[in-house]
Amino acid sequence: MDSLWKRIRHDKADDDTLSQAWSSADSGPPPRPAPEGPPPPPHAAPKTIGIFSATAMGISLMIGSGIFSTPASVLGLAGTPAMALILWGLGGIISFGGAMAFVELGLMYRRNGGTMRFLAHAYPKPKLLLAYLFSWVMVVCIRPGAIAANGPVIGKYWLYAAGVENDGGWRARGVGFGCITLVSAINILSAKWSLRLINLLTVVKIVVILVIVIAGIVAAAGGIDIERNDNWSRGFRGTSSDARGYASALTKVFWAYDGFTNLVYSLGELRRPERNLPWSIGGSVTIVGFLYIMANVAFFIVVPIDVAINSEEILAAEFTFRVFGRSVGQIALPVFIGLSVLGAICAQTYGVSRLLDSANEVGFVPYGRLICGNHRRLGTPVNSLAIGYVLTLVYLFAPPPGKVFDLLVDFVQWSTWLFYGLAAAGAIVLRFTNPHHPLRSFRSLHALNALFIVFCAYITVFPFVPPKGGDSNAPYPFYLSPLLGLITTLAGVAPWYARMVWWPRKTGADLTAWVAAEDAEDTLGTPVLGDPSDDESAAGRHQPVAAATPEKAPA
Numbered sequence: 001m002d003s004l005w006k007r008i009r010h011d012k013a014d015d016d017t018l019s020q021a022w023s024s025a026d027s028g029p030p031p032r033p034a035p036e037g038p039p040p041p042p043h044a045a046p047k048t049i050g051i052f053s054a055t056a057m058g059i060s061l062m063i064g065s066g067i068f069s070t071p072a073s074v075l076g077l078a079g080t081p082a083m084a085l086i087l088w089g090l091g092g093i094i095s096f097g098g099a100m101a102f103v104e105l106g107l108m109y110r111r112n113g114g115t116m117r118f119l120a121h122a123y124p125k126p127k128l129l130l131a132y133l134f135s136w137v138m139v140v141c142i143r144p145g146a147i148a149a150n151g152p153v154i155g156k157y158w159l160y161a162a163g164v165e166n167d168g169g170w171r172a173r174g175v176g177f178g179c180i181t182l183v184s185a186i187n188i189l190s191a192k193w194s195l196r197l198i199n200l201l202t203v204v205k206i207v208v209i210l211v212i213v214i215a216g217i218v219a220a221a222g223g224i225d226i227e228r229n230d231n232w233s234r235g236f237r238g239t240s241s242d243a244r245g246y247a248s249a250l251t252k253v254f255w256a257y258d259g260f261t262n263l264v265y266s267l268g269e270l271r272r273p274e275r276n277l278p279w280s281i282g283g284s285v286t287i288v289g290f291l292y293i294m295a296n297v298a299f300f301i302v303v304p305i306d307v308a309i310n311s312e313e314i315l316a317a318e319f320t321f322r323v324f325g326r327s328v329g330q331i332a333l334p335v336f337i338g339l340s341v342l343g344a345i346c347a348q349t350y351g352v353s354r355l356l357d358s359a360n361e362v363g364f365v366p367y368g369r370l371i372c373g374n375h376r377r378l379g380t381p382v383n384s385l386a387i388g389y390v391l392t393l394v395y396l397f398a399p400p401p402g403k404v405f406d407l408l409v410d411f412v413q414w415s416t417w418l419f420y421g422l423a424a425a426g427a428i429v430l431r432f433t434n435p436h437h438p439l440r441s442f443r444s445l446h447a448l449n450a451l452f453i454v455f456c457a458y459i460t461v462f463p464f465v466p467p468k469g470g471d472s473n474a475p476y477p478f479y480l481s482p483l484l485g486l487i488t489t490l491a492g493v494a495p496w497y498a499r500m501v502w503w504p505r506k507t508g509a510d511l512t513a514w515v516a517a518e519d520a521e522d523t524l525g526t527p528v529l530g531d532p533s534d535d536e537s538a539a540g541r542h543q544p545v546a547a548a549t550p551e552k553a554p555a
Helices: 002-027 051-062 071-078 081-108 115-122 129-162 170-189 191-220 243-257 262-269 273-302 305-361 382-397 404-433 446-464 480-490 493-507 513-524
Strands: none
Touching: 051 191, 051 262, 051 273, 051 305, 071 081, 071 243, 071 273, 071 305, 081 115, 081 243, 081 262, 081 273, 081 404, 081 446, 115 129, 115 262, 115 305, 115 404, 115 513, 129 170, 129 305, 129 382, 129 404, 129 480, 129 493, 170 191, 170 305, 170 382, 191 273, 191 305, 243 273, 243 404, 243 446, 262 273, 262 305, 273 305, 305 382, 404 446, 404 480, 446 480
16 A cells, blocks of 8 residues: 555656746747657546446446336325336336437547537537536536435445434444445446456446336246235326426436446547447447336335335335345345446446546636646546545535435436436537538438427426425425525536636636637547646647647736
């Protein structure tokens, strides 16, 4: 451990020396590029993601806590298992439509950053506002909040397996803290081992769901002695008619499907994207959608509706206890379910660190050179991972005990699907504004895109609609989660103005030039020049070879 620490300190000193050299170079005229083009960016990420790892990144994030912790909430909001099943199927179809839009955009812009870059190219005015706000809310709110929501779910399942009674959530948060810390450490030390852990836990979670599905089928056939219920014979009797309740239910369904976009934040590390991107994203949504529907069928075959609703986040544990008994149902499977959720945390941590690194690279963060880029020896974005870790701990420990999981889920989902809908709309916009993009080797269907956009709008508008009969029994006001999401998103306008409007006026720097430079590179095959995070001469950061030299900031 001492030798590793000395190595990190030595490499950090090398980075500081290199950073000072860049700063000195920026004060003078920019060097002329060599005839064969510029050298690759320092500490560029290697192409380490193949098709299996790419598919696993989507599956591992989608099959996290969602399918184990939200079916009870969805059932309570829908009223009947039949309607709940329709919502899960609808979520799969809609998510597939959105996934195809992200495949089209990902093949057009094959760099790390994903949705940030998609929004920048589709909506460049005013001053990349939407791309900046997405980066802001994703790094500050969405991913740290989601990881913080998943952590205690691991704790609840493992404590359930240990026979520990619920203590209001603090023990579960303690377990979550340990898991989040472990995952962050692995991501810092090795990208390859992070991917290997994601792949391993993806296999584990698929096996867990298949065990649940097969057990449900055997129980339905009479092979397992269980208490019979009327979950399916009741049909649609008792189905809810509350539009706002369906919006909340779909929010939780989409929480479980959220993850098909995870790969796009690491596109710069994907091998053969023209083949691997469509198969990995499309395949992950298809596999997960089938498993989700079958898992819900199994849950409601075994667990009566009133017990299912009251079981809240541990419905899967209740199912396994009834089917397998104490030794397997209450101990073994909950442990593996916790490992499944741990895989989601691994995938979330890997993806968001690449997004923060990309936001620094394009100049969204002041003095981003101190943060941007992979560590020289470790090959991972150490500073980005550390920032994400600290923000996650804030969301993990700041909320008071109680219905923290539902609050965090609804909170992070509001902003998530707002920007996902805007990105899918961007795929349509770019068909008109850039109809002949040379890398558009895949075209999504407008009808599926439109369906995805409509439902994104639905689940961002209807959470503000008062529920029927009021919310007197709710632990917090119905509008609190979406309002927090809206406030957090709009809070990004102030740093956007300071960075993208005020700073360029003061210095003459052009922090939007990288968008045109990337378009030129993709269209003409001209490589992009420049240091990825220069704060003082950002005007020329991503200029193509034939572009003018950058403007020098005034003294």
